[in-house]
Amino acid sequence: MGKQNDSNQSISVVIPLLNEGKNLPKLYEKLKNVGALNGNHEFVFIDDGSTDDTFDILRKLHEKDPSVKVIRLRRNFGQTAALSAGFDYASGKIIVTMDGDLQNDPEDIPVLIENLNNGYDMVCGWRANRNDPLISKKIPSRMSNWLARKLTGVCLHDSGCTLKAFRSDIIKSIRLYGELHRYIPAVASWMGVSIKEVPVKHHPRAHGNSKYTASRLLRGMLDLMTVKFLISYSTRPMQLFGIPGAISGFLGILIGGYLTFTKFYYNVAIGDRPLLLLAVLLTVLGIQFISMGLLGEIIIRTYYEVLNKPIYSVREVLG
Secondary structure, eight states: OOOOOOTTSOEEEEEEESSOTTTHHHHHHHHHTOGGGTTOEEEEEEEOSOSSSHHHHHHHHHHHOTTEEEEEOSSOOOHHHHHHHHHHHOOOSEEEEOOSSSSBOGGGHHHHHHHHHTTOSEEEEEOTTOOSOIIIIIHHHHHHHHHHHHHHOOOOSOTTOOOEEEEHHHHTTOOOOTTGGGGHHHHHGGGTOOEEEEEOOBOOOOSSOOOOOHHHHHHHHHHHHHHHHHHHHTTOHHHHHHHHHHHHHHHHHHHHHHHHHHHHHSOOOOTTOHHHHHHHHHHHHHHHHHHHHHHHHHHHHHHHHHTTOOSSOOSOOOO
């Protein structure tokens, strides 16, 4: 990786919040003490429908510190939507994300930025010594991370750690929905981004309740299937549907041909044979799969043409 002189680049720290009023003052204090920010920074807080005094505290912080930017959502849209709003309003060339519950440590931000300056496009935190309950968080997280590595091919120990640093052009080109925030590195991998993972500190939660639930884990697993599709087949759906369609159709025609041969050559009745139903079923499934692939190709091409969205990502241009 070629080292880049990004020491004077602006930095946006994006932090989604939901009922973190008790943690906010200490979090802000710790953020202001991060020396690597060098004054050229902004703190982008997203109030994701808090019902406590989170927004009142954010308003006071904004009034006394112009580097504090506050986005208040109309209701609780979820962490992915909150982060997406933060990315839209962030103006820094480097964007750092972290949780607002003080479990992520702002003192790790310089480590992320230093690695980003070494030429990486994305630096992800790894909670090597995670301070969370074993049954409700650690074990499900390990299972999810293992599955994510197998399906996406992006070898991260901790895809769910919010503490990450990105180049703004990379993260702003990614559209998020569902629970995709935890799989940003996987979604970005199709662009050919360079990713580094570094160990970071992780503290026990001091105030408030965890927003992590079993239903959220399930939604994340379902979104992981979406990520796999986006990485492998988002621009070529015919390869997803066409191959099984062709195999199914070929087998159906083959079985149908065999039955036709036995009917006319040996004069064997085939009307009551289950094999005839299988031949019809496989042929119809083959036609349906291929039709879905063709429709997918039309939809994908319409999507890219209407949005004028390229199917490639450029790192740099010389000349």
